[in-house]
Amino acid sequence: MNGGYNINKTKVTAFVLTVLILLLGLICSGCVESEELESITVRTYLEAKSENDYTVAARVVESGYMSKGYLMLTWDRVENVENKDITNITLNQTVSGNQAVVIANYTETEYHPNSNTVTGAKPVTKYFGLENTEGLWLITVISDEPLPLGASTGEIKKTPIDILTDNAIFILPAAIALLGVGIYLNKKEKAARTGASGAGSSGGAGAGVTMLKTAQIVKFVKCAPSQMKAGTKGTIDVWVKNFNKQPYQKLTVTAVFPDTVRAKNTKLKFGALSPGETAKQTWSVKTSAAGMFQIADVTVTFTFGGKKYAGALGPIRIQVA
Secondary structure (H helix, E strand, C coil): CCCCCCCCHHHHHHHHHHHHHHHHHHHHHHHCCCCCHHHHHHHHHHHHHHCCCHHHHHHCECCCCCCHHHHHHHHHHCCCHHHEEEEEEEEEEEEECCEEEEEEEEEEEEECCCCCCEEEEEEEEEEEEEEEECCEEEEEEEECCCCCCCCCCCCCCCCHHHHHHHCHHHHHHHHHHHHHHHHHHHHHHHHHHHHHHHHCCCCCCCCCEEEECHHHHCCCEEEEECCECCCCEEEEEEEEECCCCCCEEEEEEEEECCCCEEECCCEEEEEEECCCCEEEEEEEEEECCCEEEEEEEEEEEEEECCEEEEEECCCEEEEEC
């Protein structure tokens, strides 16, 4: 253990790349020409009206001017919005501080109530007055006649996103630097994983240990529990056979026992097994309750041909009467 800080490189890499993506997204959003927020507000209203969605429309209309209930009543009983579509929307806005006027030109198509037959289509021009409060544009008036642009009553409150976008040119170098750091950390992390995989280290087995799959271990290690009754002693025999032409060295088998199955010694030391040799050792256990239990993390470690190997068996299931 050293006195420094332990840095989780995976988390650092993920954090750096996430921040980078957000910064680049903000920068790009400032570079690409898009519809102004005033016009977006009006477009949202008109598209909601075309879909007869007064819930969405009410979100962009100042509630003191038109409430959700007022929109629903007017659209259903006066304007017959359900049978109309709004298409070909074009918008132009004029802004003064926190006041704006948006001129909307669109086509309104009306359909027969009981079919999809078009009964009429006409061009429409509407004038929308908007006010920005706390960074949000809301519609405050809708008129068939041109509207004067009201005098500004305050500056538009900028959101954190607005501030970042306005300073995108200054953020760009930092974003590029973060990209370099992210790529470097990502490569370093992958290299570390590759090295760990090549060394075969896993589950605390240690560096320089080659991990074997369960299917390989079960070919030469077998476990056989005896019949057991609660409150009495039982045994679990562990058989190992060396099918190879070189000896196994320092072979051990360890396991994790549940509280209801207690073993005096959880590690069995087989030591060396010559080619073709079969050896048996036994766990002596005592059970305290009836039922089906399992002994987990049965791990086999040994040295073969000068190399260290390790692997795990599946859990040993024992039935206690």
